[in-house]
Amino acid sequence: MNQYDLAGRVAVITGGARGIGYAIAERMLASGAAVLLWDMMGDRLEQARATLSAQGDVRTATLDITDEDAVQAAAKAAGKVDILVNSAGITGPNQKTWEYSSKDFRAVQEVNLIGTFHCCKALVPGMMARDYGRIVNIASIAGKEGNPNAPAYSASKAAVIGLTKSLGKELATTGIRVNALTPAAAKTEMFAQMTQAHIDFMLSKIPMNRFVAVEEIAAMVCWMASEECSFTTGAVFDISGGRAVY
Numbered sequence: 001m002n003q004y005d006l007a008g009r010v011a012v013i014t015g016g017a018r019g020i021g022y023a024i025a026e027r028m029l030a031s032g033a034a035v036l037l038w039d040m041m042g043d044r045l046e047q048a049r050a051t052l053s054a055q056g057d058v059r060t061a062t063l064d065i066t067d068e069d070a071v072q073a074a075a076k077a078a079g080k081v082d083i084l085v086n087s088a089g090i091t092g093p094n095q096k097t098w099e100y101s102s103k104d105f106r107a108v109q110e111v112n113l114i115g116t117f118h119c120c121k122a123l124v125p126g127m128m129a130r131d132y133g134r135i136v137n138i139a140s141i142a143g144k145e146g147n148p149n150a151p152a153y154s155a156s157k158a159a160v161i162g163l164t165k166s167l168g169k170e171l172a173t174t175g176i177r178v179n180a181l182t183p184a185a186a187k188t189e190m191f192a193q194m195t196q197a198h199i200d201f202m203l204s205k206i207p208m209n210r211f212v213a214v215e216e217i218a219a220m221v222c223w224m225a226s227e228e229c230s231f232t233t234g235a236v237f238d239i240s241g242g243r244a245v246y
Contacts, residue, residue: 007032015088065115168234208241
């Protein structure tokens with residue numbers, strides 16, 4: 001396993017109690033970072049902290065990223081933060097656009113887009129004060145191509161890409177880099193929110209004929225969060241097994 005130099009860095013990882021966020025935390029700890037896991041699931045957070053603490057400095061905060069006041073309070077309590085990974089997300093139901101309820105559509109935007117916005121808004125000022133930061137927003141291949149029967153998820157991830165590009169340009173003359181990652185589907189607990197037909201559809205679109213491993217995502221995120229990612233900002237990195245190459 002390649003090592004990335006994150007020694008002395010402090011990373012906030014949303015959705016860090018499980019799945020992609022947990023794998024990123026593992027890899028960052030192995031690279032020398034201290035991690036703060038933000039998640040709604042208090043019990044799962046405690047399990048993650050207990051397991052990951054053997055590898056390094058792990059702190060947790062139980063909060064809902066759709067609550068701006070809670071995010072601002074958690075950011076203040078965190079102190080110095082060098083890296084933000086916005087990994088928390090939900091898929092929403094698999095339905096046709098005209099069958100989708102407005103309530104469900106808004107709920108997906110609140111977590112995937114507004115929650116990401118809240119975290120960036122809360123942590124960017126501190127990064128600006130220190131003139132250093134790395135922000136990695138976990139988008140999705142669905143945000144590039146659009147998945148049928150997933151209009152809310154596809155729209156939210158496309159919006160995350162747009163937010164990344166905007167924020168990256170705003171901070172381009174500072175020491176802060178803002179980039180997005182667009183994975184193909186990874187086998188995580190989020191699959192429980194999807195129909196089998198939708199899972200099969202996603203697999204059929206991947207030329208490598210397999211789902212991405214969370215460890216593969218974590219490896220790319222760690223490079224994006226390192227000092228070596230120095231001349232790229234507002235960009236979108238693909239990790240989709242050949243599904244999209246732009």
